[in-house]
Amino acid sequence: MKPRVGVSACLLGQALRYDGASRPHAWIRDRLPEYAEIVPFCPETGAGLDVPRPAVQLVRGDDGRIRVCGVDDSRLDVTAVLQQWIRQQAPELQMLDAIIFKSRSPSCGLGSAPLFDGDGKLLQADFSGLYAAWVQMNYPGMVLCDERKLEEKRYQELFLSWLRKKPD
Numbered sequence: 001m002k003p004r005v006g007v008s009a010c011l012l013g014q015a016l017r018y019d020g021a022s023r024p025h026a027w028i029r030d031r032l033p034e035y036a037e038i039v040p041f042c043p044e045t046g047a048g049l050d051v052p053r054p055a056v057q058l059v060r061g062d063d064g065r066i067r068v069c070g071v072d073d074s075r076l077d078v079t080a081v082l083q084q085w086i087r088q089q090a091p092e093l094q095m096l097d098a099i100i101f102k103s104r105s106p107s108c109g110l111g112s113a114p115l116f117d118g119d120g121k122l123l124q125a126d127f128s129g130l131y132a133a134w135v136q137m138n139y140p141g142m143v144l145c146d147e148r149k150l151e152e153k154r155y156q157e158l159f160l161s162w163l164r165k166k167p168d
């Protein structure tokens with residue numbers, strides 16, 4: 001049985017981004033399926049957000065809580081719908097061996113998403129998106145990476161060698 005790898009669906013060419021664009025990662029889309037069963041996911045459209053949709057970003061409020069709010073309209077707050085989708089992912093996550101996240105996304109970014117304060121000032125450039133942070137916290141043994149690592153051939157080989165070694 002092939003290992004199961006969750007992949008941010010936009011990396012497979014699915015046009016689910018906020019701007020409706022398709023940004024496939026050629027190696028993930030074309031090569032990885034030879035070695036793994038691909039399980040696409042998209043927190044934002046999974047949570048019912050439209051394509052296209054207003055761009056959102058991570059914001060730390062005065063109460064210290066992290067929220068996902070509109071870039072142009074800070075009154076837009078999609079945190080609750082994203083959290084609802086995230087809570088439903090536990091059964092699917094139990095079936096995965098690894099996840100490849102889209103970098104810089106407020107939902108999927110893995111240590112690469114910018115975090116702002118309520119006035120739009122950048123607080124941190126290497127935060128994790130809402131879903132990626134939840135996976136990091138709740139599934140510490142899961143192999144996680146983003147597409148930027150997999151630009152490099154040596155990391156592609158490393159990732160594949162890990163998949164090959166994984167016991168059935």
Ligand code: SF4
Pocket residue numbers: 008009010011016017018041042043044045102105107108
């Ligand atoms: S980065 Fe994540 S939330 Fe955004 S389109 Fe891709 S899969 Fe969906």
